[in-house]
Amino acid sequence: xxxxxxxxxxxxxxxxxxxxxxxxxxxxxxxxxxxxxxxxxxxxxxxxxxxxxxxxxxxxxxxxxxxxxxxxxxxxxxxxxxxxxxxxxxxxxxxxxxxxxxxxxxxxxxxxxxxxxxxxxxxxxxxxxxxxxxxxxxxxxxxxxxxxxxxxxxxxxxxxxxxxxxxxxxxxxxxxxxxxxxxxxxxxxxxxxxxxxxxxxxxxxxxxxxxxxxxxxxxxxxxxxxxxxxxxxxxxxxxxxxxxxxxxxxxxxxxxxxxxxxxxxxxxxxxxxxxxxxxxxxxxxxxxxxxxxxxxxxxxxxxxxxxxxxxxxxxxxxxxxxxxxxxxxxxxxxxxxxxxxxxxxxxxxxxxxxxx
Amino acid sequence: xxxxxxxxxxxxxxxxxxxxxxxxxxxxxxxxxxxxxxxxxxxxxxxxxxxxxxxxxxxxxxxxxxxxxxxxxxxxxxxxxxxxxxxxxxxxxxxxxxxxxxxxxxxxxxxxxxxxxxxxxxxxxxxxxxxxxxxxxxxxxxxxxxxxxxxxxxxxxxxxxxxxxxxxxxxxxxxxxxxxxxxxxxxxxxxxxxxxxxxxxxxxxxxxxxxxxxxxxxxxxxxxxxxxxxxxxxxxxxxxxxxxxxxxxxxxxxxxxxxxxxxxxxxxxxxxxxxxxxxxxxxxxxxxxxxxxxxxxxxxxxxxxxxxxxxxxxxxxxxxxxxxxxxxxxxxxxxxxxxxxxxxxxxxxxxxxxxxxxxxxxxxxxxxxxxxx
Numbered sequence: 001x002x003x004x005x006x007x008x009x010x011x012x013x014x015x016x017x018x019x020x021x022x023x024x025x026x027x028x029x030x031x032x033x034x035x036x037x038x039x040x041x042x043x044x045x046x047x048x049x050x051x052x053x054x055x056x057x058x059x060x061x062x063x064x065x066x067x068x069x070x071x072x073x074x075x076x077x078x079x080x081x082x083x084x085x086x087x088x089x090x091x092x093x094x095x096x097x098x099x100x101x102x103x104x105x106x107x108x109x110x111x112x113x114x115x116x117x118x119x120x121x122x123x124x125x126x127x128x129x130x131x132x133x134x135x136x137x138x139x140x141x142x143x144x145x146x147x148x149x150x151x152x153x154x155x156x157x158x159x160x161x162x163x164x165x166x167x168x169x170x171x172x173x174x175x176x177x178x179x180x181x182x183x184x185x186x187x188x189x190x191x192x193x194x195x196x197x198x199x200x201x202x203x204x205x206x207x208x209x210x211x212x213x214x215x216x217x218x219x220x221x222x223x224x225x226x227x228x229x230x231x232x233x234x235x236x237x238x239x240x241x242x243x244x245x246x247x248x249x250x251x252x253x254x255x256x257x258x259x260x261x262x263x264x265x266x267x268x269x270x271x272x273x274x275x276x277x278x279x280x281x282x283x284x285x286x287x288x289x290x291x292x293x294x295x296x297x298x299x300x301x302x303x304x305x306x307x308x309x310x311x312x313x314x315x316x317x318x319x320x321x322x323x324x325x326x327x328x329x330x331x332x333x334x335x336x337x338x339x340x341x342x343x344x345x346x347x348x349x350x351x352x353x354x355x356x
Numbered sequence: 357x358x359x360x361x362x363x364x365x366x367x368x369x370x371x372x373x374x375x376x377x378x379x380x381x382x383x384x385x386x387x388x389x390x391x392x393x394x395x396x397x398x399x400x401x402x403x404x405x406x407x408x409x410x411x412x413x414x415x416x417x418x419x420x421x422x423x424x425x426x427x428x429x430x431x432x433x434x435x436x437x438x439x440x441x442x443x444x445x446x447x448x449x450x451x452x453x454x455x456x457x458x459x460x461x462x463x464x465x466x467x468x469x470x471x472x473x474x475x476x477x478x479x480x481x482x483x484x485x486x487x488x489x490x491x492x493x494x495x496x497x498x499x500x501x502x503x504x505x506x507x508x509x510x511x512x513x514x515x516x517x518x519x520x521x522x523x524x525x526x527x528x529x530x531x532x533x534x535x536x537x538x539x540x541x542x543x544x545x546x547x548x549x550x551x552x553x554x555x556x557x558x559x560x561x562x563x564x565x566x567x568x569x570x571x572x573x574x575x576x577x578x579x580x581x582x583x584x585x586x587x588x589x590x591x592x593x594x595x596x597x598x599x600x601x602x603x604x605x606x607x608x609x610x611x612x613x614x615x616x617x618x619x620x621x622x623x624x625x626x627x628x629x630x631x632x633x634x635x636x637x638x639x640x641x642x643x644x645x646x647x648x649x650x651x652x653x654x655x656x657x658x659x660x661x662x663x664x665x666x667x668x669x670x671x672x673x674x675x676x677x678x679x680x681x682x683x684x685x686x687x688x689x690x691x692x693x694x695x696x697x698x699x700x701x702x703x704x705x706x707x708x709x710x711x712x713x714x715x716x717x718x719x720x721x722x723x724x725x726x727x728x729x
Contacts, residue, residue, distance in 0.1 A: 253445035256412050261507075262433040262463030271458070275449035 080112075081332045085122055087115035089328035115329070122333035132334070134309050135317040138224065139293060142313070146228045147288045153232065154239035154284070159273075161240070162247045173244070177237035188301035191230040192217075195302075220310030223303050227311055230298050235291065239284050246280030247273070282353040286346050293342050314338050358423025358514050359547055360386040360409065365418035367404050367571075378404040380571045382418070389545045391538070392576075393562035395552055397594070401571040402551045403519055409549060410517050411435050422514060433463060435515075438508035442520040444500045446492040446507075452479070453488045456506045463511075478510045481540075498529045505537075509544065516541070516548040522557065534560055555595050559583070567591050584717065589709035592637050592702055598666065598677045600637045604706060607631050616672025618651050620701075627703055627713035634712065637702030640666070642715075643678035645686060649693035655686045669694070 055061070093111030100107045126132045157176055161169055179187070194201050195216035203213045216226045254272045263271060274281075296315040299305055305312035305320075318338065322331035367379040379401040386392045394402040407413040409420060411432030419428045427435050438459070446455050457475045460466055466474070479485045482502045492500055501521065508516055522530045522537075538561055541548050552558055558565045559579040566576040567590075575587045579595075586592035592600050605614035610625035612618075614636060628634055645667070653669035653676055665685060667678040669692070678694065686692050703713040 251443075251445065253441050253443060254447065256410075256432075257439070257441060257445040257447070257507075258458075259412065259432045260410060260437065260439050261459035261511075264433075267462060271447065275447070278449075 081335055084113075084115070084329055085333035085336050086117060086119060087329045088118050088121070089326065090114040090116055113328070118329065122330045123337070125330060126334055126337065131309060131312070131317060135312045135314045138309075138311055139295065139313045141224055142228055142231070142295060143289065143292045145225075146231055146292055147285070149228070150232045150236050151239060151281075151284060151288060154236050154243055155281075157236070157240045158243040158247055159269075161244055173241070177241050179234045179236075180238040182234060184297040185301055187234060188230065188298050191226065191233075191298075192302050195226050195229075217303055218307050220307055223307060223311045227295070227298055227302060230302060231292060231295065235288065239288060242284055243277070243280060246277050250276040278353065282350065285353070286349050289345055289349065290342055293338075293345070358425075359388040359390070360515060360549070361419075361421040362386075362405075362409070363419045363421070365405065365408060365420065366416045367401070367408055367413060368416045377571050379408070382568075382571075382573045384566055384573065384576055386547060386549065388423075388547055391541050391548045391550065391561060391563045393550045393552060393558040393565045394568060395555055395558035395562075395565055395594075396568035396574075398553055400568040402553075402568050404571075405568070406439075406517050406519055406549060406551045409515070410437055410439050436513050437515045437517055438511045438513040439517040439519065440504050440508050440521040442523055444492075444504040444524075446500060446503055448492055451489050451491055452484065452495070452503050452506075455492065455503055456510050459507065459511045474510050475506075478506045481509070482506050497525055498533070501525060501533065505540070509540070513546065516546050516550075518548065518550045520552055521550075523552070523554070530557075537561070556597055559595070565595075567594060569594070585711070585714040586702070587711055589635055589637070589704040589711070592704070592711070592714075596639060598640050598679070600639050600702065601643070601674075601676045602635055602637050602704075603671075603674045604633060605636045606633055612636060614671075615674050616653075618671060620651070623698055631706065631712070633706030635704040635706060635709065637704065638676075638696050639700065639702075639715070640677040640679040642696045642700035643667075643676065643680075643694050644696065645678065645680055645684050646693050646695045649695045651695065652691050652693045655688055655690055655692055658685060658688055660685070 091114050093113045095111050096108045097111045098109040160166060161173055161176075166172070193199075195203075197203060197213055197215055197218060200216065202216065206212070206214060214222055216222050250273065254276070255268055258268045258272050294315055295313045296319065299311045299313055299316055300319075303311040305316050314334070315338070318331050318334045321327045321334060362382060362384050365379055365382040366377070369376040369378055382401075382405060384392075394405060396402050404413060408415050411427070411430060411434075415428055419426055421427065422435065422437075447458065450458065453472075453475055456478060457471045460471045460474065464471075476485065476488070479488055482505060484499060484502045484506065487495060487499060487503070492503065495503065501524075504521070522533050525533060534557060550561060562579055564576055565579050565582055567574045567582060569590050575582055575591050577585075582591060583595050586595065589602065593602060603614050603618075605612040605618065605620075607628045610622045612620040612622065612628075612634070614620075620636070622628065651671070653671040655667055655669050657666075657668040659666040659668070660682065663682065665680050665682055667680055667684075667686065669676040669678065676694075699716045701713065702711065702715060704711055
C-alpha cells in the first residue's frame, strides 16, 4: 500500500508541477504580448504628467477629504457631546441656528435641539447616582479579572504556537483566532443557550459529574463570570495573533546568545522574550483594557444587564440614559466621564510600561 | 583550558521529506591556545560545524571533546564556551554593562561587586569604559562588536567561537579589528575557532586554516602550506586573491596543450604520467610578461595598484590574471607573450581535481621578481 501511495503522490506532484508550468508560461506569454500596449499607455501617462500644470500646495487637496469627514463625523460629535453635557435635553430643535439668503440659494442650518443650561448639574447627578456606581463597579470587576486572564491565556497560546516542535500550527492558529470573526449577537446568543440554568449544556455537563446547577445568569456573581467567559472566548485568539506576530520578530540569535550565557528556559523568557515583546504587550494591554471598558453587546444580549443590574456596564448605562430615557444631556456627561476614565487608564499604562 | 577534538562529526538536517547533509565525517584536532579558522564558501558547513561546537545544534553522529571532556551531548550552557555572533546579538534592552555581565550573573556564583569589577576591567581592556551605561542601539557597529567581544572575554571560557564577527564592519575597521583580535587571542591564550568566508581574513588570522566545501573538510594546515600545497583544485581556487588561473590541458608526453595554442614543456613529466587531461594552475604572481615566448594572451584591462599592476588577459576565451611590477604596463588590447616557472606550476587531476603537483618551496613569489630587465 505504501508504495502505491507514494506513486500516487509522485504522480500528483508531477501533475501539479505541469499545471504550474503551463500557467506560468501562459502568464509570461500574455505579459509579453501586452507589453507594447502597456508601453503606449505608460508613454501617454508620462506625456500627460509632463503637460499637466503643477498646482501649488496640491497635497492639501489630497488630504482634504479626510479632514472634512473627520470634522463632520468625529470632531464635531466629540465637541458637541462635551457641550451637551452641560445642558438638559428638552426635545428636537426648532428654528434656525444660522441662515444665509443668497437669492436663488437659501442656506439654513437648523437648531439641533432645545436645550436648558444646567451647568455641572449632570455631573453632580451622576456622582450621586447608585446605578452609575454599580455600572462602574461591574465594569471594573469584569476588567480586572477578564483582561489579565485573557492576555495570560493569549500569551501562553502564542508561546505554544511559536514553539518549534508543534505541528499543524496553521490549523491551531486559525481555530484559536476564529471566534473574533463571530457576530457579536450570534455568539452572545450561543453563550446564552450554553449557560442557561435549566436547559444549558454547561449545567448538563456539571450534573453529569455530580455537581449542582450553577445559576450562571440569575446570580449576580455568576452572571458577571459568564460575561467574562464570553468576552474571553471571543478575544483571546485575536490577542494571541498579535502576540504571536510579536514573538516571531524576536531574533533567534538572542536566544542563542542567552543559551550560551547559561540561561535556562525561564531565564530566556524573562530576559529575552519579555523585554523584546514589551511594545507589543503594551499595545495588547491598552487595547484590551479599552475594549473591555467599552463592553456593551455581550451583557446586552446575554444578561440584559441583570439580574438586578449586577452586570450592567457603563456603556450600557449610557445607552439606557441616551436612547431609552432620552436624557441626552446626562448621557453626554456620563460619556465624558467614561472617556476621561479610559484615557486615564491608557495614559497610566503607557507611562508605566512605555519607557524604553 | 583545553584543546578541541572533533571526531567523525556528521550533521544531517531532516527537512521532513529529504535529508540535507550539512557536515560529513569531519575530524580535526585543535590544539590548546590555537587560532583555527574554518573557511569556505557559503553553505559549506563551516557555520554548522561551529554551532555544533557551541552546542546550538545537535550532532547527528560523531563526537566532540574539549580537553578530556566529551561534550557531545552537553547543552551550550554547560560547555564553558563563549560565542561572538555575526550580528553581535546584544540584548537590546540592557546597557553595555548588563550585556557584558549577563553571563556571569546567570552562570556563576560571583557577587554583584565582583561581576562589576570584571566587567569594568574587560571594558577597559577593550577601550569601551565610557560606553558602559549606553544601550546597544546608541553604539556604532565597531563599538557593538567590542561589546560582543567583551561579553565573550569576561566569561573566561575554555573555548572562543566566532561566527564571522568582522563581516558587518567596514573595510578599514575590519582590518584594524583583525589585528586587535589576534593580539587579544594571543594574550588570553584561549583556544579559538573562527568562521569566515573571507579567505584573506583566514590567511591573515589563522594559526591554521581548515578549508571546507560541501560539508566536507578539504584541508587543514598553516595558511602558507595550504596556499602553496593545496590538496585539490577547490582549495587552490578558493585560497589566494586574486584567484589562481586554471584551465584544462591535454597531456602529450611531457607537453601540455591548452586552449588557444597554449603549450608548455615539462622538464619533469613524472606528475602527469598516466593522465590524459589535467587542470593547469598558475598563481597570478607567477605569470611574467616576456619579450618573446610561445604562449600569448590579449590584455583586456590593466589595473594599476600603485605597488603592483593587475593584468587581466584573455587566452582563447579563458581569463588570465597576472600580478606584475608597476613598471610593466602593456597597452590594453595588445597581444603579449607570457611565461611562468615550472616550479610555480600547479597540476590537478582532470577528473577528480586532486593535486598532482604543487608549487615548490623554492619559488620566491615576490612581485619584484617578475620584472624582466
